[in-house]
Amino acid sequence: MAAGLFDLSGKVAMVTGAGANGGVGHAIALGYARAGARLIICDIDEDGLERTRSELGDAAVLAMRCDISRDDQVEALFAASNANGCAIDVLVNVPFVFPRRSQPHEVTLADWERMFEVNVAGYFLCIRAAIPGMLAKGSGAIINIGSNAGVSALGRGAFAYSCTKAAVHQMTRELAIEYGRRGIRANAILPAQMRTPGLASHLANPAFRDGVLPRILAGLPMNRLLEPEDMVGPAIFLASDAASAVNGVLLPVDGGNLAMNAGGSPGEASA
Numbered sequence: 001m002a003a004g005l006f007d008l009s010g011k012v013a014m015v016t017g018a019g020a021n022g023g024v025g026h027a028i029a030l031g032y033a034r035a036g037a038r039l040i041i042c043d044i045d046e047d048g049l050e051r052t053r054s055e056l057g058d059a060a061v062l063a064m065r066c067d068i069s070r071d072d073q074v075e076a077l078f079a080a081s082n083a084n085g086c087a088i089d090v091l092v093n094v095p096f097v098f099p100r101r102s103q104p105h106e107v108t109l110a111d112w113e114r115m116f117e118v119n120v121a122g123y124f125l126c127i128r129a130a131i132p133g134m135l136a137k138g139s140g141a142i143i144n145i146g147s148n149a150g151v152s153a154l155g156r157g158a159f160a161y162s163c164t165k166a167a168v169h170q171m172t173r174e175l176a177i178e179y180g181r182r183g184i185r186a187n188a189i190l191p192a193q194m195r196t197p198g199l200a201s202h203l204a205n206p207a208f209r210d211g212v213l214p215r216i217l218a219g220l221p222m223n224r225l226l227e228p229e230d231m232v233g234p235a236i237f238l239a240s241d242a243a244s245a246v247n248g249v250l251l252p253v254d255g256g257n258l259a260m261n262a263g264g265s266p267g268e269a270s271a
Helices: 024-034 046-059 071-083 109-137 159-182 197-202 206-218 228-239
Strands: 012-016 038-043 060-065 090-093 140-145 184-191 250-253
Touching (some): 012 024, 012 109, 024 038, 024 228, 038 046, 038 071, 046 060, 060 071, 071 109, 090 228, 109 159, 109 184, 140 159, 159 184, 159 250, 184 228, 197 206, 228 250
Parallel strands (some): 012 038, 012 090, 038 060, 090 140, 184 250
């Protein structure tokens, strides 16, 4: 009985940013397939998208290139989904951009605008396109990938990125209030630093590995970087009947980062 609560059989899930050269979206798409869902996936990386489609096998209903910051491309994605007769039960918004780490006074307007175009407007465009179908069904689950950076300040040039994630968190709460009575739940998963391909590339840099990484690990009581697969269980839970009363939640999946006082020293008894 308990296992059935997490069964996604019969559900159609759209996962944006699901290309295999990424991290979280790829892992969640594969995890949803294992839980029984059928998948609609998109990414701007066509090679990575094709690899994910191949890995999903028969669970893949549609794989389509889409830049979620482009209204016309999002419309085309949902039109193709509708043409396949797929009413979406679950929408997972994953993609983000982080052009460069800059002090707030050094952030260019172009970088600021691009981060908001993808990290915030892209989520909004997909949500806006998904909601009419969910309203017609009387049910649906929206899952946004947020960040610990949208809750507490990271520094290290994360200013603009953190602002976008704070916007995603508030977007999630507002959706939960607007649509909860109509059967649509909205929640967000808040990871901490994760071993995505982007971060993995920095680990080859001695300055990052010896300077920044120890500081990151000092803020993770589990004393390890998170892995994309760590997000799969929470994403299945939030999409499933097990979370039928979970709405408007910002769920930290961060190894204890947000639970830790900034002055804390994990594992030490001295003051």
